[in-house]
Amino acid sequence: MDIEFHYYMTYLIAARAGYSPKDATIIAHAAQSVDDNHIPVRLADKHGTVYENNLSQTMDIVRPHEDAEIYPIFHFIPGDPKAATARRVDKVEHPMVTTPDSVLANAMIDAALESKDLYRIGVSAHGFVDTWAHQNFVGQRDTFNEFETGFFARVRDEFLAVGHAHAKHNPDWPALVWEDSRMVNSRIDNKARFMMAAGRLFEKFARQTKPGIPVATLQAEVAALRADLSEDIGPQDDANANVEVRIERYIKRGATGPYGGVEIPRYVVGTWFKESIAEPRDEVLKQTVSQLPIPFLADVIDALEDVVADGNRQNVTWRNPDPAVYKLGNWFRFQEGVKAHLQACLKMLKAERLAA
Numbered sequence: 001m002d003i004e005f006h007y008y009m010t011y012l013i014a015a016r017a018g019y020s021p022k023d024a025t026i027i028a029h030a031a032q033s034v035d036d037n038h039i040p041v042r043l044a045d046k047h048g049t050v051y052e053n054n055l056s057q058t059m060d061i062v063r064p065h066e067d068a069e070i071y072p073i074f075h076f077i078p079g080d081p082k083a084a085t086a087r088r089v090d091k092v093e094h095p096m097v098t099t100p101d102s103v104l105a106n107a108m109i110d111a112a113l114e115s116k117d118l119y120r121i122g123v124s125a126h127g128f129v130d131t132w133a134h135q136n137f138v139g140q141r142d143t144f145n146e147f148e149t150g151f152f153a154r155v156r157d158e159f160l161a162v163g164h165a166h167a168k169h170n171p172d173w174p175a176l177v178w179e180d181s182r183m184v185n186s187r188i189d190n191k192a193r194f195m196m197a198a199g200r201l202f203e204k205f206a207r208q209t210k211p212g213i214p215v216a217t218l219q220a221e222v223a224a225l226r227a228d229l230s231e232d233i234g235p236q237d238d239a240n241a242n243v244e245v246r247i248e249r250y251i252k253r254g255a256t257g258p259y260g261g262v263e264i265p266r267y268v269v270g271t272w273f274k275e276s277i278a279e280p281r282d283e284v285l286k287q288t289v290s291q292l293p294i295p296f297l298a299d300v301i302d303a304l305e306d307v308v309a310d311g312n313r314q315n316v317t318w319r320n321p322d323p324a325v326y327k328l329g330n331w332f333r334f335q336e337g338v339k340a341h342l343q344a345c346l347k348m349l350k351a352e353r354l355a356a
Helices: 003-017 021-036 066-074 103-115 118-133 151-160 190-209 215-233 243-254 271-276 281-290 295-304 330-355
Strands: 041-044 050-052 177-179 187-189 314-316
Touching: 003 021, 003 118, 003 190, 003 215, 003 243, 021 118, 021 271, 021 330, 066 118, 066 330, 103 118, 103 190, 103 330, 118 190, 118 330, 177 190, 187 190, 190 215, 215 243, 271 330, 281 314
Parallel strands: 041 314
Antiparallel strands: 041 050, 177 187
């Protein structure tokens, strides 16, 4: 999924579930920030205490570390290899395959909700709903992710066989209908998948904000939510040409009663970063890219503007180096949410793998 779901639809789901517009904005901003948190930085405060962030996104093709933690926790949560939705033409199974609404994904988001930390809740929501969009891919480099078979295809695309790279943006666009040739049920309707994800995320949020909500009421709310979001997504859009039109509809939907009565503030990449860190985000990213070990890759990555090298941690400065101030900022609280979620979920993942 991309910003349409992770920010705008997540806001609408949270607001309808009972979170205030302010809290819904934090949850949604944190959910989208998972994708934008790919710049490793280091900061020292006025006492000399050093703080380093944890990444929640990476596309590093030089020293990939997504296998160990980032992808399986934040983007491709392992599920059930024997799920009906995971049936492949070649009958191959993978223990790390992402499947929708998996036991592990539920445990992860339930732990975040129990913490009542809005930033961590947003972080966990990202991975939870991605189990629908990213189903049938694994969060590591593996031929299981490839659309083509054979030696030459494997050699050519080996470095791209991470997650849904072979499928490009197909799993992430809400109004796209596409074909996944690996699967028995190869016709993929993203809108249908996204509506399932929206309903389940709403149920999670609503049970947190309204303990004891009657089942019939919850089901009616889910149906109403899905109807509204389906209307906002609109007709099939295979080229994703109507993204801005859809975003305007989400923003205006937020101004209606069931969704808090306030237009959704537009998401701007780096807002939280800029609030807390003195150096411009774009300059920090540019410096990170320039330190890649293989020069020609820097040109490629600079063009992509969304890849970082493991280990190129940049020294930056707090806007206010007083811990009493920066620890109240959105960027720091988001980073703490990422760290708490990562540590808790790594333990869950390890336990689940041992049990399997």
